[in-house]
Amino acid sequence: MESWTVMDVLLILQAVLVFGVIVFTLGFAAASLKEREPRAAWLAVVICLVLVAVEAGIYFLYHAGFFIAPAGIFIFLVAGGATGVGIFFLVRRTDPNPGVLKGFEGYITGDVKRFDEREQAFARDRAIRPGTDDYRVFYQAHPHLEQVDAKRRDAGGILGTPGAIDRPREIPNVSAMLAAFSIPPHFGRPESYHPDIQTAGNHRPDPSPEEATARVKGFARHLGAGTVGVTRTNPLWVYSRRGEIFYDRWEQWGKEITVKHPYTIVFAVEMEWEMVATAPHTPSVVESALSYSRGAWISTQLAAYIANLGYSATANHSRHYDLLMVPAAVDAGLGEMGRFGYLITRQLGPRVRIFAVTTDLPLVADHPVDIGVEDFCSVCKKCARCCPSMSIPEGDKNEVNGTTRWKLNAETCFAYWAKVGTDCNVCMRVCPWSHPRTFPHRVVISLIVRNKWARRLFFYMDEIFYGKKPRPKAAPKWAGL
Ligand code: SF4
Ligand code: SF4
Incomplete structure (x- = not known):
């Protein structure tokens, strides 16, 4: 031989x-x-x-x-x-991004004023009633918003005619969306849960912070959270004044918001790819609504669970937010903020909605993470190129309220929502981080998280394999289209 x-x-x-x-x-x-x-x-x-x-x-x-x-x-x-x-x-692991590792504080370059929830478009649309004193006082202070908001109210609100882009065929998807949005009002009234030690027979279990953190995170995941983290509550991210009104508590409008809980548990709920892939069509807004419903379900039970341990807790979901979710999520190590202003997580990309529970239960805080999003976004710009309302900046970061970051134009974005009757989600659909986490995508993500050259290579591969302007996909059979 x-x-x-x-x-x-x-x-x-x-x-x-x-x-x-x-x-x-x-x-x-x-x-x-x-x-x-x-x-x-x-x-x-x-x-x-x-x-x-x-x-x-x-x-x-x-x-x-x-x-x-x-x-x-x-x-x-x-x-x-x-x-x-x-x-x-x-x-190999390339150099970390030190700014990102500081969390959202890494964006601060000046004086940050706490955000007034009354100025947010949803609050303006839902909670400022024409003909009231609140209306007069608000638009005296914000005259540039009166016309825009009046036009939006006349057109039917944030979503205009719901499902307009797929009407008349996809009324069933509008029905599914409304069904999902009808769930959160059943939860969390009142949203604050106070200590209830009866469960433990008048003996508060007082778990160590390590054990409490493991239990709370485990329970959140068991309930359906895709990823969960803990941060110390940063008062800068707490809304200064109440703007969203639910359950007819109109006396709350304009009240100062204070959060005394030192810890914030933040979690993200996955939005299924097959639904997001249809954006801006109606299945994607059905998925958004379902995520809000799941988030309310999880955050309410998590808050009640903590109350049963003998501590107080407040669920933050679509019927009640005390603080800005993206900064809290970044600080809790869930991911980084992308060019389009959404959170991008390692596990699920931007296909998430974020919720939180604040509490005085002693916990162990996580650290912010560098997963390479900021570096990837500096090359990519795909969301900006594909945004139908050109609301996402293609250029450098801007000064925004004492921070330097990419800031989308919320007003033109919402104007597009009202036109199509959905929450659009095109930017989420085209983002290279959004691909479902099948084995090949998991391999790619593990490389781009650690290496800047891999980010450049896989960005160009994304352009070649999926196109510069990917088109929406067909919906699952049950969701028509
Ligand atoms: S949701 Fe749509 S309109 Fe708004 S920024 Fe994203 S792509 Fe643009
Ligand atoms: S599409 Fe590209 S630029 Fe936009 S958020 Fe995603 S990675 Fe960043």
Whole structure:
């Protein structure tokens, strides 16, 4: 039996490497078909065919005597070395982003004024009633908003004619959306849960902060939270005054908000990709509404759970927010803020809605994380390019209330919502971080989280595989379209 030469060994090694790449690419093709991404699937198949052809060529040339030592060995070693160096540069952890590791405080460059909830578009639309003294006082102080808000009210509110983009066919999706939005009012009245020690037979269990944190996070996940973290409550992110009114408590409008709870538990609820993928059509707003419903369900039970342990807690969900969710989520280590102003998490990208529970239960706070979002966004800009109302900045960050960050134009964004009758979600759909976490995407995410060159490579691959302006997908059968 002939013994193997160095060339034989090199040939086998490169064949094993290429075989591994082909298997991964075929897995990607299969995942793309499942995700209804035919372009990505076809490109992956083409890459596989090219690799097979290259392998066949190498095999043919080898047997034709082309790779003769030492020149053949040299070619293989150079190619292998270049591949190894490339992999090393894509896999190693590159320098962290120190600003991001400070959490939302990393954006502060001046004096930050607490945000007044009355100025938020939802509050203006729902809680400032024409003809009242509140109306007169508010628009005297904000004259530039009166026309915009009057027009929005005349058009039917934030969503205008709900589901307008798919009417008259998709009335069932509007019905599903309204059904989901009808759930949160059943929860959390009043939203603050006070200590109830009867459960423990008048003995407060007083768990250690470590145990309490593990239990609270575990319970939140068990209830359906996709990811959960804890931060110390930062008074800067607490609304200064109440603007959203529910349960007819009109006396609350304009009241100063104080949160005495030192801890905030923040969690994100996943929005299913197959629904988000239809944005800006009605299935995506059904998913938003369902997420708000799930968030109310989870946060209310979490607050009640803490009260039963003998501590006080307040659920923050769509019927009651005391603080801004994105800064709290960034501080709790759930992810980073993207160019479009949404939170981007490692586990689910931006396909989330955020909720919180504030409490005096002693907990262990998490740290902000650097997952590479800010660096990725500095190259990407896909959301800005695809936004139908051009509300997302393509350029540098701006000064906003004592912070320097990307800031979307909420007024033009909401104007588009009113036009289509949904909450749009196009930016969420096209964001490269939004892909469902199938195996190939999990591999890509683990690389872009740690390496800046991988971010650039996979951004350009995203453009090639999914297009510069990806189109909405068909909805699941039950949701029509
Ligand atoms: S929700 Fe739509 S309109 Fe608003 S910023 Fe995103 S893409 Fe633009
Ligand atoms: S689409 Fe690109 S620029 Fe926009 S948030 Fe996502 S990663 Fe950042």
